[in-house]
Amino acid sequence: TPPECLFFFGASSHSPFVGLQVRSWMHLQVVKVCGFAAVGALFFGIDLSNWAGASNKEDFLELFCWGGGFDLTPEGHANCLSGVGSRQSQAWANAVGLMAGALQMGAATASLVVAPIVSDQFGRKCCLWTGCGVGTAGITVACLSRTVQVMVVGRFVLGMGAGLVxxxxPMYTSEVSPKDSRGAMTSLFQLFTAVGVVIGAVINVPRRWPWWVPFAVPVVPAGVLAIGLLFLPESPRWLLKQNRYDEAMAVLTYLRSDTPEAIHSELEEIESAIRQEEAAAAESSWLDLCAAGVWQRVGVAVGLQIFQQLTGINIVVAFGSLFFRSAGLTGDKAILGTLLTSCGALAGIVLLLTSIDRFGRRSVLLSSSTVLFASITTAGIIGVTAPAGPMSPTLGWIMIGDMILFQFGFALGWGAIPWVYPSEIFTLRTKARGMAVSVSAQFTTNFIVVYGFPNVNKVIGIYNVCFVLAGFIALSGVFVLIFLPETMGIALEDMDALFGSSTVPPKAERTMGLGPPPVGSESIEEQSKPQLKL
Structure with missing residues (x-):
């Protein structure tokens, strides 16, 4: 019988789902748990997108730009607001980049230093709880700030909360999901992030609302998640690692629509993997990430996160209204453009959820890179070939359509898979630190891109930036082709074989283009053949 707190979700020892043989991705309790936990991604998504509109409200500019003395020229009002980088003062370009990027630096700090300790020692739920509390504190400081310096502090603290969440x-959802629906359930993080991005754009549409309202809205999903965590189960993998077998059994029974024998078998499989890892070393350390078969995973996870940011997605998200203003769309039309592109992201993530566990991670990423490259290159060509002066309304709306395609392409693969893939390739012993390095790389690159964009935009212009991003997107496709093995349908306990830490290769390694089978043999159990090392 599941723990009493789980009856909040309708669990029952007399549930009609007990013993019902359905596809595991349809497991009702897994969907409930992962879906509710993914509310935390709303908090993350709103924080990513609310900056674009709020930082361009006139009361924000009056307080931070003009009031802060960053542009004292007669045209200061227009210069602060303009999407044309050359019209903004260098000091204000730096201040905007610092305020926008402080969130990413806070997230990188939390994911590398704080999150691994909290997650390993106190559990995945505690990590999420802490993130909600720290994030709420950062929101409070940001909303009460009256100078650029205080805003930077508030967004840094907010970023630490976002980093913890x-x-x-992704770690929590991957550990409570069965392997054949793990990709889809972990991708809920990106789905809810996309929904949060849309919400962040919507709350910026009413121009009469003060600048701090969009910054305050993320408190709502943070509070909902904090309360909901009281009723969610802890990760069964983490419970087993803490030798809390009965609790892990109760949680897994609640989560799976399987026979007791199947549940017991899965539990034994997880426990066996944990014990083998613990027997290999009494304590884990950062040096474990340098071991054979592990450093390859670190490199792949870090590479995915870096290339995710080099697609330029957070330039579009954080500075979308400036982008559209340079295309001749001003005022509410620029905010509307940001809203429409966010809806394109929603369509992409819905398609991803139906394809990630059907076509695999590699194919989906390559498709995503193709769409991103085509859309960002087209945007650059339109921008540099358009007649001098403001674009015509027709070209402006064509640009919006192109950015909708860009957001769709990003959500189709690069939005979610850099989160899904690292969460499923590390062993329990290395997962916390491996995920910490991966997430830290994501937010560090994010900060570099967001902080650097206003200055680069000032020097070369936004449409030349598009061509730079197209080059990075092309490199991302090459990276996927060369370095990413397919993980679809492979149990977490079999990743050692895939990455060369074991002599037993999983079957998928020989069927996903990662190398031929051993000559003269088709048996997966044959251990005498040399294995592929990435």
């Missing part, structure tokens, strides 16, 4: 959430 974004670190713990």
């Amino acid at each position: 974004s670190y713990g959430l």
Whole structure:
């Protein structure tokens, strides 16, 4: 019988789902648990997108730009607001980049230093709880700030909360999900992030609302998640690692629509993997990430997160209204453009959820890179070939359509898979630190891109930036082709074989283009053949 707190979700020892043989991705309790936990991604998504509109409200500019003395020229009002980088003062470009990027630096700090300790020692739920509390504190400071310096502090603290949530959430969903629906359930993080991005754009549409309202809205999903965590189960893997077998059994019974024998078998499989890892070393350390078969995973996980940011997605998200203003769309039309592109992201993530566990991670990423490259290159060509002066309304709306395609392409693969893939390739012993390095790389690159964009935009212009991003997107496709093995349908306990830490290769390694089978043999159990090392 599941723990009493789980009856909040309708669990029952007399549930009609007990013993019902259905596809595991339809497991009702897994969907409930992962879906509710993914509310934390709303908090993350709103924080990513609310900056674009709120930072361009006139009361925000009056307080921070003009009031802060960053542009004292007669045209200061227009210069602060303009999407044309050359019209903004260098000091204000730096201040905007610092305020926008402080969130990413806070997230990187939390994911590398704080989140691994909290997640390993106190559990995945505690990591999410802490993120909600720290994030709420940061929101409070940001909303009460009256100078650029205080705003930077508030967004840094907010970023630490976002980093804790974004670190713990993919790990939690991957550990409570069965392997054949793990990709889809972990992708809920990106789905809810996309919904949060849309919400962040919507709350910026009413121009009469003060600048601090969009910054305050993320408190709502943070509070909902904090309360909901009281009723969610802890990760069964983490419970087993703490030798809390009965609790792990109760949680797994609640989560699976399987026979007791199947549940017991899965539990034994997880426990066996944990014990083998613990027997290999009494304590884990950062040096474990340098071991054979592990450093390859670290490199792949870090590479995915870096290339995710080099697609330029957070330039579009954080500075979308400036982008559209340079295309001749001003005022509410620029905010509307940001809202429409966010809806394109929603369509992409819905398609991803139906394809990630059907076509695999590699194919989906390559498709995503193709769409991103085509859309961002087209945007650059339109921008540099358009007649001098403001674009015509027709070209402006064509640009919006192109950015909708860009957001769709990003959500189709690069939005979610850099979170899904690292959460499923590390062993329990290395997962916390491996995920910490991965998430830290994501937010560090995010900060570099967001902080650097206003200055780069000032020097070369936004449409030349598009061509730079197209080059990075092309490199991302090459990276996927060369370095990413397919993980679809492979149990977490079999990743050692895939990455060369074991002599037993999983079957998928020989069927996903990762190398031929051993000559003269088709047996997966044959251990005498040399294995592929990435």
